[in-house]
Amino acid sequence: MKKCLIILTATMFFTLTGKGQDFFFIGEKSYPCTETFTLKSNSADSEVTDLKVLFGKNEMSGVFIVSKKTVSTVRISGKLIIYLDDGTVISCIDRDINDNVDDIASSAYQLTNEELLKMKNSNIHTVRYTIKCVECFGPISAEGNFTASNKGSSKTDFPTLITDFFSE
Template identity: 25%
Template sequence: MKKSVSTILLMLILCTIGSAQNFIYKGNNQYQATNSWSFELNGHYWTGDPEFTIAKQPNGGYLMISIDVPFKSNYIGGTVTVFLSDGTIITCTDKGIKDHVNNKSIALYSFTKAEIERLKSNRITRIRFSIKGGMEGTETFTADNRRMTYAYYDSDSKSYYETDIAVSELFE
């Protein structure tokens, strides 16, 4: 039972150390990952914006979603929809892989190899996800791929994360 619980207990994001490698953890397994992207939440929630990370695994990849939650009973759950720049979507079903660490709800969703190929050639524009267990019941949100830029300092920066490039580099 203890081993089963530790397998379900999932990932912590390692701080970027020296080699700039990012990882997520699922149980005792470590997976190489992209940097985290803080997408802009549409609507209002108790806390800040969600973060998204994609990790490489032998049969495809993982999408890790994390967001600060006010209570341990709040968690990310249900179907997640990933909207791509070519107008298509990827639907991820909830496999119940979740954790609560440092006041954050963290959930892990799987991508197939074919879905990873689509992510390599199309930027993520929006992600739809739900937070369950709160006083409001299930709340569903979308988060747009927008990042804060400062025109004076970031004149060469884009106002969005180049997720397609990051996924392509991860899966080289």
């Protein structure tokens, strides 16, 4: 009975304190990551949906990952700009880490330690991103530059999230 009680207590302890590791997959790469958060679209076009964001890690640095529901022929690509509440602007270079699976376009952008530090000190206000069609013939409404903001009831405290995630 005593042995059973010890095993039960240990199991409950590990269940309550253990953290599961999330992974984000893009192409042939996987990244340990945070949960996904939503930034609200600023577009008046009802076809332009909200942007999903999360943070990942690779061997060298942090990764900012964006995704959204769209059509299968488009990608999130080109420069991505992160505007912080304190007026800081972070420009992320497209390193061609993008994919579109099940009509969800995803891209990963490398972050330097300096950029992560800036994001630990000021919350994300808005993200500007570009949707490009890779197989279209003629203009489509899904293509262009768009923004999404950290606002409303889904506003996220990214400095705390980043501090916690990158200190693990």
